[in-house]
Amino acid sequence: MKLNERSLAFYATCDSPADNAGFLYKRGERHTAYHRRWFVLKGNMLFYFEERDSREPVGVIVLEGCNVELCDSAEGFAFAIRFGGTKSRTYVLAAESQAAMESWVKSLSRASFDYMRLVVRELEKQLQEMRRGLAGGCGGSREAAGPWKPKPSGLEQSQERLPALPAILPKENGCAVWNNVLGADRPPGSSGCGGHDEEASPRPPPLPPRRRVSNGEAASAGAAVAGSPSTFCRLHEQYSREVARLRQDWQQRQRGPRP
Amino acid sequence: AVLKKRLVKLVVNFLFYFRTDEAEPIGALLLERCRITKEEENVFSISFIEEPERKYCFECATEEQCQEWVEALKRASYEFLRRSLIFYRNEIQKMTGKDPLEQYGISEEARFQLGAHRQ
Numbered sequence: 001m002k003l004n005e006r007s008l009a010f011y012a013t014c015d016s017p018a019d020n021a022g023f024l025y026k027r028g029e030r031h032t033a034y035h036r037r038w039f040v041l042k043g044n045m046l047f048y049f050e051e052r053d054s055r056e057p058v059g060v061i062v063l064e065g066c067n068v069e070l071c072d073s074a075e076g077f078a079f080a081i082r083f084g085g086t087k088s089r090t091y092v093l094a095a096e097s098q099a100a101m102e103s104w105v106k107s108l109s110r111a112s113f114d115y116m117r118l119v120v121r122e123l124e125k126q127l128q129e130m131r132r133g134l135a136g137g138c139g140g141s142r143e144a145a146g147p148w149k150p151k152p153s154g155l156e157q158s159q160e161r162l163p164a165l166p167a168i169l170p171k172e173n174g175c176a177v178w179n180n181v182l183g184a185d186r187p188p189g190s191s192g193c194g195g196h197d198e199e200a201s202p203r204p205p206p207l208p209p210r211r212r213v214s215n216g217e218a219a220s221a222g223a224a225v226a227g228s229p230s231t232f233c234r235l236h237e238q239y240s241r242e243v244a245r246l247r248q249d250w251q252q253r254q255r256g257p258r259p
Numbered sequence: 260a261v262l263k264k265r266l267v268k269l270v271v272n273f274l275f276y277f278r279t280d281e282a283e284p285i286g287a288l289l290l291e292r293c294r295i296t297k298e299e300e301n302v303f304s305i306s307f308i309e310e311p312e313r314k315y316c317f318e319c320a321t322e323e324q325c326q327e328w329v330e331a332l333k334r335a336s337y338e339f340l341r342r343s344l345i346f347y348r349n350e351i352q353k354m355t356g357k358d359p360l361e362q363y364g365i366s367e368e369a370r371f372q373l374g375a376h377r378q
Contacts, residue, residue, distance in 0.1 A: 002286030007307040011291045014309075016338075019370045043291065044271065045336030064271055110368065116340045123347035123359055131352055236363045238299035 009056040012040060012047040019043070020107040023052075025090040027116065028219060034094060039104075040160070044113045046081075061091055061092060063111040070249055077101040081108065105246065109239065262318055272337045274305070288315065295332045303329050344371060 020041040025034035027201065037048040037058065044064055047057040060082060071078035071092060078094040095101035219236060263283075266277040272291060292308045301322055304314040306367040321324040333339070347370065351359045360366040 001284055002309065004288045005308065007292065008289050010307070014292065016292075018367075043341070048343075062273075101302040107369070110365070110370070113337055113340065114335065116344065119360075119363075119365075120340055120344045123344060123351060126359060127347055127350055127354075128352070204267065240364065252347065 008060060011042065011045070011058045012049075012060070012078065016042065019111065020104060022102075022104070023095040023096060024048075024104065025096075027094075029089065041107055041111060044111050044116075045174075046108065046111070062115060063108060066112075068105055068108045070246055079105050098254075102250070106243075109242070136248075267317070268333060270296055274332070274335070290332060290335045291350060292338070297325070297329050299373055301325050303332075305332065341370065344368055 013044060018040045020039075022039060022147045023036055024039045026037050027034050032200070037050065038052040040049070040057075044062060045060040046063055047059050048059055049063075063081070067083060069082060070082055071080050076094065077096065077098060077100065081091040081093070083089065093104070095104055101242045261347060264279055265357065266279050268275045268277070268284075272289060274288045274290055276283045276286055276288075287306060290305070291346050293342065294306050294308070294311070296304045296314075298304050301319045301324075302330065303319070304316045305323055306312075306314045317328070319328060348359055351357075360368075360371060
C-alpha cells in the first residue's frame with residue numbers, strides 16, 4: 001500500500017516537539033535479536049530511526065487499535081505493542097531502565113487518535129454544559145461568529161480566535177471506523193458524504209471529526225460508547241486499573257522471586 | 260492529468276483510497292502538516308508543507324460534498340485535535356479555575372501541555 005512516505009518522514013524529523021523520544025531495543029521480526037533504535041513518538045505515530053541523527057526513519061508504527069502491555073519474558077524492561085487481527089504483528093520493545101519503560105508504556109497507551117478524540121469530546125461537553133448553565137437555558141450564549149477560518153492542519157495561525165460552541169449539533173463527516181482499544185465493533189461509515197448541510201448557520205467551532213451517527217443508523221455499542229458521559233469515566237477507570245496492575249507487576253519484579 | 264474513480268475513506272488522520280471494487284486500499288495519505296485547498300467547483304486539493312507544489316486533487320460529485328470534505332479534512336489531523344483539547348482545557352480552566360484533566364490524572368502528560376505544540 002502506498003503511503004506519502006516523504007511527508008511522513010518530514011513529519012518525523014521536523015522540529016515539532018515529540019511526545020516522547022529515546023533509545024529502545026526493538027526485537028526483530030524473524031530473528032529474535034534486539035536492535036537498538038532511536039524512537040520518536042509524535043501524535044499517534046511511533047517512528048524509529050537507525051541512529052539518533054538519521055535523516056529519515058527506518059519505520060513507523062501507527063498506534064491505533066493496539067494494546068500496550070508488559071512482557072512476561074525475562075528480558076528486563078520489555079513491553080509489547082499488540083495489534084488485533086490475525087495477520088497483525090506484535091512489536092516487542094525494551095527500555096534501558098525502569099523509569100524509561102514506565103514513561104514509554106504510559107505515553108504509548110494514550111497515543112491513539114481515538115483516545116484524544118474521547119478526551120476532546122468530554123471537555124467539549126463540559127464546556128457546553130457550563131455555557132448553557134451560564135446562559136440559564138438552552139441555546140446558550142454565542143459570541144458573534146467572526147471571520148473564523150478553519151485552520152489548515154499544521155500551519156501556524158492565531159489560536160485565540162476560536163469561536164464559542166454552537167447550540168446545534170456539529171456536523172459529522174463520514175469516516176470509516178478503525179478498530180480501537182475499546183473493542184467495540186463498529187459499522188463502517190460511508191465515504192464521500194458527510195452529514196446534512198449546515199451552511200446556513202454560523203461556522204461551527206473546531207470540533208474533531210466524528211463518525212457518522214445520524215437518524216438511527218450506526219446505532220451500535222460503539223456509537224453509544226463514544227457519546228455517553230459515563231464512558232469517559234469508565235475508560236479512565238479502565239486505564240487506572242491497568243496502570244495499577246502494571247505497577248503491581250513492576251513492584252513484584254523489583255522484589256524478585258519469593259523465598 | 261487523468262481522473263480515476265476512487266473510494267475514499269477518512270480514518271483518524273489518514274485518508275485511504277481504494278479502487279471501487281477492492282477491499283484493500285491502494286494507498287493512504289497521512290494528514291499531518293498539510294494544507295487543504297478548495298480549488299475550482301467540486302474540486303479540492305491536499306498538499307504537504309514540504310512540497311507545496313505537489314497537489315493531490317480530488318473531484319467530488321457535488322459542490323456540497325466538496326465543502327464537507329474540505330471541512331472534515333481540515334480537522335482531521337492529530338495536531339488539530341491536540342489544539343482543540345488545549346483550547347477547551349484552557350477555557351474550562353479560565354471559567355472554573357480548575358484543570359479539567361486533573362480528575363483523570365493526565366494533567367502532566369506532555370502531549371496536553373499548553374504552548375508545547377505550536378507549529
